[in-house]
Amino acid sequence: MKKQSPRKRSRKRRIVTAIMTVSATLVMASCTFWGFLKMGHYRLVKEVPHSQISKNKKSKQVIYPTIYIGGSGGSATDLFDMMAQVAPQEVAKSAPLSFAVDIGRNNALTISGNIAQTNHFPQIDFNTVKGTSAGESYSIALQKMMTYLTKHYRVPAINLVGFSSGGTGALYYMIDTGGNPNFPRVKKFVSLDGEYNSETPLQAGETLAQVLETGPSAQTPMYQYIAKHYQRLSSKTKTLLLMGDYNALMQTDGTVPWADSFSVYHFFKENGNPVTWRIYPSVVKHVADKNNPTALAYIKTFLFGKSKTQT
Numbered sequence: 001m002k003k004q005s006p007r008k009r010s011r012k013r014r015i016v017t018a019i020m021t022v023s024a025t026l027v028m029a030s031c032t033f034w035g036f037l038k039m040g041h042y043r044l045v046k047e048v049p050h051s052q053i054s055k056n057k058k059s060k061q062v063i064y065p066t067i068y069i070g071g072s073g074g075s076a077t078d079l080f081d082m083m084a085q086v087a088p089q090e091v092a093k094s095a096p097l098s099f100a101v102d103i104g105r106n107n108a109l110t111i112s113g114n115i116a117q118t119n120h121f122p123q124i125d126f127n128t129v130k131g132t133s134a135g136e137s138y139s140i141a142l143q144k145m146m147t148y149l150t151k152h153y154r155v156p157a158i159n160l161v162g163f164s165s166g167g168t169g170a171l172y173y174m175i176d177t178g179g180n181p182n183f184p185r186v187k188k189f190v191s192l193d194g195e196y197n198s199e200t201p202l203q204a205g206e207t208l209a210q211v212l213e214t215g216p217s218a219q220t221p222m223y224q225y226i227a228k229h230y231q232r233l234s235s236k237t238k239t240l241l242l243m244g245d246y247n248a249l250m251q252t253d254g255t256v257p258w259a260d261s262f263s264v265y266h267f268f269k270e271n272g273n274p275v276t277w278r279i280y281p282s283v284v285k286h287v288a289d290k291n292n293p294t295a296l297a298y299i300k301t302f303l304f305g306k307s308k309t310q311t
Contacts, residue, residue, distance in 0.1 A: 061120075064159075065121070066161065066303060072132055083123045086299050087304075096124060096125050097112070097124045100128075102129035103132055103137045107144050111148070143173065156184060157186070157187045158184050159187055161190040164194065164286065167194020167195060168196060170189060171189075171264065178232030178233055185236070190240045190242070192242050192295060193289050194256070195222075195261065201252070230270075234273075239276070240278070240298070242295055242298060243258050255287070265277050
């Protein structure tokens, strides 16, 4: 048998040693991995919340929507004319997206229209299909709509415009989602003839100035819920409260008393929100105020100012 030279035997030993070293390293790495898994370290990575993962997806279209919330009638096209007049010209050219959350059918969601890829400031119509004035029902339905939007889009902030009972729903929504990172911040809120105290008028000897300062003397459950939870509101939300002067003698827009719609003014003041209240001229009753040109001009300036697409 032919003997190997000392050089060849040395090379063979080096190869064997290298193989053994690599094998030992792999065994140690495997033990470390399973040890970490047993201790729970891997679980920390595995359990990253899905909401956080979704937010990191850069493929989502970024939008800053203005959402118009219809009144207690529940009509699907209740605010289309308002939206067309309030939106900046280049935004108004795009057809609005409409959300119908049917509170009479377990909040079944129906969506009409779409948001163009180039439209970062969409106008969105919201309605409850079945009529309601209950803030709780509005809030739940609005949360369902917003969950859909945040699943399909990146939504850093929104504006809310609530007409009549839509104002009730908007305020309840802002309270119920206040401080919840799963919902976008509300940058601006407009209440047009909003209802917050179940259409309760001034009481004997009471004045509007007193209501603005400290709230109404007669308080319904609707108002009491807001009174109990208003501190959940973000103090950064800019707010505009509007009411028509259809009957200045009775201090009402024909349906909702001024004392009702302005009853929440002091809550916003106490919470540190920038808030303004205004009575605008109107020759028509409540239901037609959503198309009042003076009111819509106030809303447009408040939401968009001089900038064409500012939110």
